[in-house]
Amino acid sequence: LDPWLSGLRATNVTGPWHFNTIKNFAPADFEYTVWPLPGPEGQETKGMYTYGDGWIIPVGSQSPSAAWEIISTMTGATGSRDVYTSLFTTWQCVNGPVSRSMEEYPAFQTEVMGECPGYQEVFLTDLFDSDYYLYPPKIPTSDSYASLLGSEAQKVWLGEKDVESALNLVQEQAQRELNTWLEQNQS
Structure with a gap:
């Protein structure tokens, strides 16, 4: 669990x-309670993080209707x-x-x-x-990035790893994977 x-x-x-x-x-x-995260002291505006995928009809679509x-x-x-x-x-x-x-x-x-x-x-x-x-970065390797980030976050939550080393690993591996993807998919 x-x-x-x-x-x-x-x-x-x-x-x-x-x-x-x-x-x-x-x-x-x-039993549980749901509540919003408090904003910083003195902050007048309110923001939220959302994955923010959207439905798009590209210009020039063959069947926009x-x-x-x-x-x-x-x-x-x-x-x-x-x-x-x-x-x-x-x-x-x-x-x-x-x-x-x-x-x-x-x-x-x-x-x-x-x-x-x-x-x-x-x-x-x-x-x-x-x-x-606020939206997460839209990158072609986002699935593996999110998976790696989730895996490392779990290790931090369980006390198996400190935050800094987990983030460093995610950044290094995710950047390496993105660089490989970009090299293989250059037009």
Whole structure:
């Protein structure tokens, strides 16, 4: 089990994507509270970190209307709100909706917001009311970078490694892998 769910850690900094893990793997008597991280003292604006993937229709696309039909349905911009709601119940509360209007939709209220404590009050408020957003670097080797970073972070959490040596290893290996990719994929 993960250290937080098994009671080895008192806190866990995460996001709404963790609700599914809690629902599926936490002990029956597991109790938790969700709250936003406090900002720096004197900071007036509020920001959030988000992976921020987006649906894009490239200029010159052969079928922009077909692409829009898929995108609008999958993001809830048009089409069935029930289908859109089901995206958030397959992997419970995984992300935030693209429109605040989904907070008013009864099925979304019950099946999504009602299943994830703090989802609306903390995560959706952060999503819709932030003044700015921070995104991770979009690099072609991001999957292995994220995997390596997660693995090293776990070692730090378990006390097997100090933060500095973990970050140094991640930086060296990730940069080496990115350099190799760039060399192999030059146009």
